[in-house]
Amino acid sequence: MRAVIMHSPGNVSVVDRPDPRIEQPTDAVIRLAATCICGSDLWPYRGANEVDEAPMGHEYVGYVEEVGPDVRTVKVGDFVVGSFMASDNTCEICAAGYQSRCVNVHPMGGIGTQAEYARIPMADGTLVATPAPPEADLLPSYLAASDVLGTGWFAADAAEVRPGKTVAVVGDGAVGLLGVLAAREMGADRIIAMSRHADRQELARAFGATDIVAERGREGVAAVKELTGGLGAHSVVEAVGTQESMMQAVRATRPGGHVGFVGVSHGVELPxxxxxxxxxxxxxGPAPVRRYLPDLMRRIAAREIDPGRVFDLSLPLEQAAEGYRAMDRREAIKVMLTV
Amino acid sequence: MRAVIMHSPGNVSVVDRPDPRIEQPTDAVIRLAATCICGSDLWPYRGANEVDEAPMGHEYVGYVEEVGPDVRTVKVGDFVVGSFMASDNTCEICAAGYQSRCVNVHPMGGIGTQAEYARIPMADGTLVATPAPPEADLLPSYLAASDVLGTGWFAADAAEVRPGKTVAVVGDGAVGLLGVLAAREMGADRIIAMSRHADRQELARAFGATDIVAERGREGVAAVKELTGGLGAHSVVEAVGTQESMMQAVRATRPGGHVGFVGVSHGVELPxxxxxxxxxxxxxGPAPVRRYLPDLMRRIAAREIDPGRVFDLSLPLEQAAEGYRAMDRREAIKVMLTV
Incomplete structure (x- = not known):
């Protein structure tokens, strides 16, 4: 099959790799319908994480091609969505809603879903099937559910967004923007999107932001406080992962308020x-996307939410390298790769 | 009046200071019945915080001596308990239960309650009166409510202790021990006290600990995991404030679990x-003790809890210096000063 490999920082190409096969009786193999490039893929691309001939990609939607003999809940031909962390969904940690820390967790990034096919461990625990094949225009939204929507949703949930609350969102990447959407769906009274980019501000407003703050750091915190009677927001979503963004999130939150942080932490030391x-x-932390998938997929099927709008560039898998370049240069918010 | 002054690290004495008086119409002046020495008073005593001729003490029970013209809820002669943070109890932050971060907060430590009398700012917001003068043997328990009980209670609440959960407590000072008591009252299934001292282990067991772990750091975490099927505790109370204790608390908690930390943070950097x-x-953070005071005082009056047992040494105010020495040398868990 064809699959993306990151050879070294900044060096991505599509190469031939062996087709995946069933390795465990609980595995499934899916044929990807679409996959995408994650903001977190930019960390190794930019040299912030080590990388050496790595398969890439952990977001995926597709059709079940083959199942192991112990798979019960999905069948060949089903359209399925799964989280970036494969999980058994039965252990005590999963049962508590933390499937991304399942005792048998398997990160899909190690398998690589920027490819034509992918092996899905613990298929019953990991995958959720739609009742029928999805309408074509909903594909991007289902793909978003695999990570960025679920992660933004978890961040808003971790920040205890509730009706009547004021929410601030630090970070205007796909996760931050979908944190805005999640906050709207959870009934937030006021949603402050922190963004300096006109196109992202526009999408934030479309997703429900009521206020935009372009300032960062201390100035950004001051602006949030000015909008909240000097107290700070009730709930703050952090979707970047740097020292500055974490401290901005903590400082923009009122005493007793809640910070939900999902930006993969890089070099952060919290005093x-x-x-x-x-x-x-x-x-x-790593969002337990699986917890939210059934609800999110229902909302997408009902067209209550349109998270797929974060994909502002769609390319064939073969042009993955161009997709990485576009995201690295911030020419695209998020790139979908069609298979 | 007579009052404790810390002249410099390790140098404490009782001196004459001017009697406090009503400064604001919302002030009260109380005559102390008892006060005490806090674990946090040992930070400056040991030179970890700067100190220069400082009044000391922030825990107090006593009788209202005088009230300002705007005071409504307490009257002369009432027996009262208040938090170590004076608060208006009406602002938006107080209303949300975070009185220790009241927009008008006034730290009682700056006033100094290791004294015969003390001015209490915002008396209506800060003080809670008993319906009748307390029975003498309950005095230590009411005094504990002023800080260490309220702080241990908040820590257990912040750690979301609930029936059926396993709780670990890092720190065997008065706050940690009362975190054990709070966890018992909140219905914890299993309470693991982390302590190396036989006398404190004994009190932890009396307060409800079901297991004792004497190991610290990584060995302590391993011991907690062994007691919890490899997963870690659901809830962990941190009551020390060092890098080691904070990381011990985080690592001893299962994914999705809750850490309630109340040890005043010294030199901690969380990765x-x-x-x-x-x-x-x-x-x-600083416990919003005022939130819990009415409930805790009711439990004390009903003799449901006996938090006063953390005072294992009682001295007259004049012997405060001896009390500091005893706590510094760990010869006493907590010292009550009678006035």
Missing amino acids: GDKLFYSAVHLHG | GDKLFYSAVHLHG
């Missing part, structure tokens, strides 16, 4: 005293 | 990536 006196709640 | 992948909830 304990600042955290102590902030009196905020802090929760985050 | 963002460790926090991210831990997937725990983190909440803490």
